[in-house]
Amino acid sequence: MTPDSALGRDWRRQALCAGHPHREWWFNDLADDTLRAVAICEACPVRDTCLDVALATREQYGVWGGKGPSERRRIARAGRLGIALVHRSVG
Numbered sequence: 649m650t651p652d653s654a655l656g657r658d659w660r661r662q663a664l665c666a667g668h669p670h671r672e673w674w675f676n677d678l679a680d681d682t683l684r685a686v687a688i689c690e691a692c693p694v695r696d697t698c699l700d701v702a703l704a705t706r707e708q709y710g711v712w713g714g715k716g717p718s719e720r721r722r723i724a725r726a727g728r729l730g731i732a733l734v735h736r737s738v739g
């Protein structure tokens with residue numbers, strides 16, 4: 649069971665990106681837009697769940713939980729090697 653199914657997708661209702669007028673910031677390759685998306689993710693109350701879902705489903709595209717695809721691959725690779733990278737929200 650993925651975190652997404654375990655939580656019944658209700659977490660998505662709290663997502664700061666949901667309904668955002670510039671939803672494309674999360675899914676394009678423009679560095680400035682990605683930085684804007686990551687900055688919003690930093691304040692998102694469901695950031696950890698979002699990242700867990702992206703890691704569990706091996707999401708290939710976009711910013712999830714404040715992490716882009718290359719960062720998520722690095723976290724997943726470290727996890728397979730038994731190395732715990734700190735990626736959790738603080739506070």
Ligand code: SF4
Nearest residue numbers: 663665689692698713
């Ligand atoms: S962490 Fe970012 S991508 Fe995930 S739900 Fe929140 S705003 Fe959206």
